[in-house]
Amino acid sequence: MFTQDQLKQMVADAAKDEVLKNMAPGGILGIGTGSTANLFIDALAPHQKHFSGVVSSSQASTDRLKKHGFIVLDSNAVTGLPMYVDGADEINPAGHMLKGGGGALTREKIVAQLAHSFICICDASKEVDVIGKFPIPVEVIPMAQAQVTRFLEELGGKVSLRKVKGSDQVFVTDNQAWILDVAGLNVVDPVRMESEINQIPGVICNGLFARRKADVLLIGGANGVRRQTY
Numbered sequence: 001m002f003t004q005d006q007l008k009q010m011v012a013d014a015a016k017d018e019v020l021k022n023m024a025p026g027g028i029l030g031i032g033t034g035s036t037a038n039l040f041i042d043a044l045a046p047h048q049k050h051f052s053g054v055v056s057s058s059q060a061s062t063d064r065l066k067k068h069g070f071i072v073l074d075s076n077a078v079t080g081l082p083m084y085v086d087g088a089d090e091i092n093p094a095g096h097m098l099k100g101g102g103g104a105l106t107r108e109k110i111v112a113q114l115a116h117s118f119i120c121i122c123d124a125s126k127e128v129d130v131i132g133k134f135p136i137p138v139e140v141i142p143m144a145q146a147q148v149t150r151f152l153e154e155l156g157g158k159v160s161l162r163k164v165k166g167s168d169q170v171f172v173t174d175n176q177a178w179i180l181d182v183a184g185l186n187v188v189d190p191v192r193m194e195s196e197i198n199q200i201p202g203v204i205c206n207g208l209f210a211r212r213k214a215d216v217l218l219i220g221g222a223n224g225v226r227r228q229t230y
């Protein structure tokens, strides 16, 4: 039996192989955020010369990439990326994902949107039939927090303002915004729910990645890494 950390390491290594096999030397790679993405960054570090640069989805990933010596490019400097590699908090059988547990959802969506192929890397605990057990993160402009909370409650959600772990301080994103975590929504139509939440004034972005879903899933379980395409 593998531990969750071992499963994350296995998919990080598999993603490194996937990227090196499918990307021609000199390309630019999109890289996500979180503990699985961190393992991927570390696994890729010895091969960084394969890429002319990377685009990162958070300050935390940028710091880690730079420490390894990667050239980190501004997302405004690229018009497209062959691949984007990132973790997820949930993924359903269609490849729709829920992301943002680490608070980087907006930048993740921006970089993912630039990519031809989204490679999702996660352990088997993230696989679900219906998205919504994990609260949906919604990044908001602080002055709209109360209003957006009321809208989300009308949709049936139980809303809490994200705090820094183990403290009473409000969690502030890389975009100087706040995050509302919305529990209790049964997301039977993720594409529709993603759009509906985005329509609320003051919402910057939400953690449903349904319009831009995964193209490839590398998922670690008891039998090793399974590769699936959508």
Ligand code: 5RP
Pocket (backbone or CB within 6 Å): 032, 033, 034, 035, 036, 037, 086, 087, 088, 089, 098, 099, 100, 101, 102, 103, 104, 105, 108
């Ligand atoms: C960060 C994310 C992460 O990809 C997601 O939370 C999964 O994280 P981890 O690999 O640590 O389980 O969306 O905003």
